[in-house]
Amino acid sequence: MPETRPTLEAVAAQAGVSRATVSRVVNGFAGVREEVREKVQRAVAELGYVPNSAARSLVTRRTGAIAVVIAEPERRVFADPFFAQQLRGVSRELSASDTQLVLLLVENTRDYDRIGRYLAGGHVDGTLMFSLHRDDPLPSMAARSELPTVFGGRPGWPGAEDDPELLYVDSDNRDGARQAVRHLLDRGRRRIAVITGPLDQTSAADRLEGYHEALAGAPGANGVPGASGAQEAGLVAQGDFTAEGGERAMTELLDRHPGLDAVFAGSDLMASGALRALRARGRRIPEDVAVVGYDDMESAAWSDPPLTTVHQDIEEMGGLMASLLLRRIGVVPAVAELAPVVTPVRLVVRSST
Amino acid sequence: MPETRPTLEAVAAQAGVSRATVSRVVNGFAGVREEVREKVQRAVAELGYVPNSAARSLVTRRTGAIAVVIAEPERRVFADPFFAQQLRGVSRELSASDTQLVLLLVENTRDYDRIGRYLAGGHVDGTLMFSLHRDDPLPSMAARSELPTVFGGRPGWPGAEDDPELLYVDSDNRDGARQAVRHLLDRGRRRIAVITGPLDQTSAADRLEGYHEALAGAPGANGVPGASGAQEAGLVAQGDFTAEGGERAMTELLDRHPGLDAVFAGSDLMASGALRALRARGRRIPEDVAVVGYDDMESAAWSDPPLTTVHQDIEEMGGLMASLLLRRIGVVPAVAELAPVVTPVRLVVRSST
Numbered sequence: 001m002p003e004t005r006p007t008l009e010a011v012a013a014q015a016g017v018s019r020a021t022v023s024r025v026v027n028g029f030a031g032v033r034e035e036v037r038e039k040v041q042r043a044v045a046e047l048g049y050v051p052n053s054a055a056r057s058l059v060t061r062r063t064g065a066i067a068v069v070i071a072e073p074e075r076r077v078f079a080d081p082f083f084a085q086q087l088r089g090v091s092r093e094l095s096a097s098d099t100q101l102v103l104l105l106v107e108n109t110r111d112y113d114r115i116g117r118y119l120a121g122g123h124v125d126g127t128l129m130f131s132l133h134r135d136d137p138l139p140s141m142a143a144r145s146e147l148p149t150v151f152g153g154r155p156g157w158p159g160a161e162d163d164p165e166l167l168y169v170d171s172d173n174r175d176g177a178r179q180a181v182r183h184l185l186d187r188g189r190r191r192i193a194v195i196t197g198p199l200d201q202t203s204a205a206d207r208l209e210g211y212h213e214a215l216a217g218a219p220g221a222n223g224v225p226g227a228s229g230a231q232e233a234g235l236v237a238q239g240d241f242t243a244e245g246g247e248r249a250m251t252e253l254l255d256r257h258p259g260l261d262a263v264f265a266g267s268d269l270m271a272s273g274a275l276r277a278l279r280a281r282g283r284r285i286p287e288d289v290a291v292v293g294y295d296d297m298e299s300a301a302w303s304d305p306p307l308t309t310v311h312q313d314i315e316e317m318g319g320l321m322a323s324l325l326l327r328r329i330g331v332v333p334a335v336a337e338l339a340p341v342v343t344p345v346r347l348v349v350r351s352s353t
Numbered sequence: 354m355p356e357t358r359p360t361l362e363a364v365a366a367q368a369g370v371s372r373a374t375v376s377r378v379v380n381g382f383a384g385v386r387e388e389v390r391e392k393v394q395r396a397v398a399e400l401g402y403v404p405n406s407a408a409r410s411l412v413t414r415r416t417g418a419i420a421v422v423i424a425e426p427e428r429r430v431f432a433d434p435f436f437a438q439q440l441r442g443v444s445r446e447l448s449a450s451d452t453q454l455v456l457l458l459v460e461n462t463r464d465y466d467r468i469g470r471y472l473a474g475g476h477v478d479g480t481l482m483f484s485l486h487r488d489d490p491l492p493s494m495a496a497r498s499e500l501p502t503v504f505g506g507r508p509g510w511p512g513a514e515d516d517p518e519l520l521y522v523d524s525d526n527r528d529g530a531r532q533a534v535r536h537l538l539d540r541g542r543r544r545i546a547v548i549t550g551p552l553d554q555t556s557a558a559d560r561l562e563g564y565h566e567a568l569a570g571a572p573g574a575n576g577v578p579g580a581s582g583a584q585e586a587g588l589v590a591q592g593d594f595t596a597e598g599g600e601r602a603m604t605e606l607l608d609r610h611p612g613l614d615a616v617f618a619g620s621d622l623m624a625s626g627a628l629r630a631l632r633a634r635g636r637r638i639p640e641d642v643a644v645v646g647y648d649d650m651e652s653a654a655w656s657d658p659p660l661t662t663v664h665q666d667i668e669e670m671g672g673l674m675a676s677l678l679l680r681r682i683g684v685v686p687a688v689a690e691l692a693p694v695v696t697p698v699r700l701v702v703r704s705s706t
Contacts, residue, residue: 063471063474063476064467064470064471065471065476074440074441074444074454075441078431078434078436078437078440078441079437081431083431084431084432087427087431087458088427088428088431091427091458091460092460095460095461095464098467099467100457100464100467100468100470100471101427101457101458102455102456102457102471103455103456103457103458104453104454104455104456105440105444105454105456107444107445107448108448111448111453114417114451114452114453115453117417117453118416118417118418118453118455121416121476123416123418123474123476
């Protein structure tokens with residue numbers, strides 16, 4: 001019943017302030033005294049005022065839309081359920097604030113100029129950027145476009161850590177890897193290999209670090225003492241977060257180290273490829289080789305055998321990113337100072353270990 | 354080497370026309386005499402002129418972006434590989450023309466107003482609309498926004514067929530269904546059930562019609578003569594293009610008709626659900642019940658048993674849609690009048706029949 005909806009004027013009258021002040025408070029702008037803000041918010045609550053987003057966009061020149069850029073080819077975005085889960089969280093959160101999710105698809109890195117032009121073109125109010133690599137041009141594009149941005153994963157480019165305004169959502173990758181490797185050590189495994197993601201992504205680098213940390217706490221494991229032992233022993237292979245990459249890396253590891261008794265894969269997709277490679281070489285899982293994945297995708301529970309893995313709430317992380325951005329833009333009022341979020345992870349033990 | 358690239362001026366000089374005329378031809382605007390257009394096109398070809406898209410957008414106020422709207426919840430878009438394949442074709446084609454693919458995700462039908470606002474906001478130059486249902490508000494939104502639009506699938510809303518400007522890409526759904534059912538008849542099957550998609554989508558309705566047509570040509574099949582026999586005999590069940598829907602529909606059919614000896618499912622996903630339901634009831638495939646799917650998704654070849662299905666080139670259909678739209682907008686010069694495209698389909702026989 002739009003005709004009975006309270007207007008901005010009604011809120012202004014109730015709060016005893018100007019229409020402009022109400023508009024500034026409602027749109028989350030700074031520069032309104034705290035007591036005035038509270039008066040307005042009380043009037044908004046009492047009248048049940050809902051800002052009309054079309055009118056809001058006239059006042060603020062907002063588009064009511066958020067761009068999501070995933071720094072991976074379109075083909076991978078649709079093949080890897082990880083992205084679908086993140087987007088589900090983003091979509092749910094944006095939809096609840098009547099904000100349009102605009103997914104900008106990329107075919108290859110040559111498309112980045114075009115992405116930059118679109119971001120700078122005033123078509124969106126902010127961006128969420130996922131799956132960045134160390135030398136990605138996307139962060140500087142976001143900066144040039146002056147769009148508020150929230151990143152998925154700890155940013156790894158030089159200087160990122162010094163930017164006090166930087167917002168991101170990450171999960172505790174080092175801790176996840178430590179939990180995985182300690183579990184393998186507890187199961188008596190002593191030659192533990194690792195399949196990493198692309199090491200120009202902080203998620204992959206942090207998980208590798210956690211692996212080394214856990215082994216450093218168990219001198220004698222992997223045949224050599226200390227954190228660099230695994231590297232020297234050839235127990236580290238790099239994958240690319242795909243099943244095919246995991247299969248290839250596992251095959252390499254078996255060639256170099258036929259006697260390995262466990263493998264920690266930096267994603268469930270890579271673990272599924274590793275399972276395939278192990279079976280192809282006649283290894284029994286977990287009797288001969290124990291396998292741990294990462295992510296706890298739906299498929300981990302039905303894999304053969306069901307996969308021990310590090311659970312992270314991927315959908316929730318997408319939702320948190322959207323929520324941070326909506327607060328930074330002011331679509332949703334920020335009640336506290338905005339800061340990066342690192343979510344906890346936990347090991348889920350199934351029969352692959 | 355951008356510094357040696359021929360300019361608009363060079364083309365104008367070569368063709369002996371004004372800069373404005375070249376711009377109008379290059380940008381696909383009407384109102385240029387045919388002989389002038391040809392002169393300009395010859396000069397463009399001779400000099401190898403490539404319009405600069407940034408400059409072009411200044412002239413034409415184009416955004417260099419195309420919106421894709423899939424009239425399904427975000428959740429289904431990412432769960433059904435059909436959409437990923439269509440988007441792959443779209444993305445490849447748009448990227449080749451340096452045009453940005455903007456995927457507008459929908460959580461539920463309440464989000465459509467927002468989609469309409471975004472489309473009307475001047476953020477894109479055209480739209481591709483997929484998976485429309487009969488009463489979808491999207492076509493009228495596209496019309497109100499005055500954006501050039503190409504539809505995926507034959508539009509089914511009232512009056513659509515009378516619009517001479519309407520562009521769509523469809524595959525020959527009736528023929529596909531006829532091929533599937535004739536194949537089952539050739540294999541000696543006489544009680545052939547069908548699992549349809551949602552009948553408010555023309556793809557589902559057309560496949561059901563093809564099923565009836567093939568049976569009408571085989572009096573005596575399904576125990577009753579004529580096209581309406583199957584309906585009367587309860588051999589028609591409606592699914593929703595998902596595996597779960599196919600499983601449910603198959604179970605219903607078996608309850609009503611334990612003696613059925615074949616089923617034609619309107620999509621591979623529904624066929625996979627049907628296989629599950631048949632196995633749960635102890636039916637051997639194809640000995641007891643032969644199964645045909647539709648789409649020929651990658652998974653059809655590895656299903657157990659491998660699935661006989663109707664092949665349509667889904668990625669190519671996505672590419673054709675993008676290509677039609679780029680021509681309608683004038684990003685790519687149209688060499689002939691634009692018209693809807695209906696692509697052929699063919700049956701792929703595997704061991705499920």
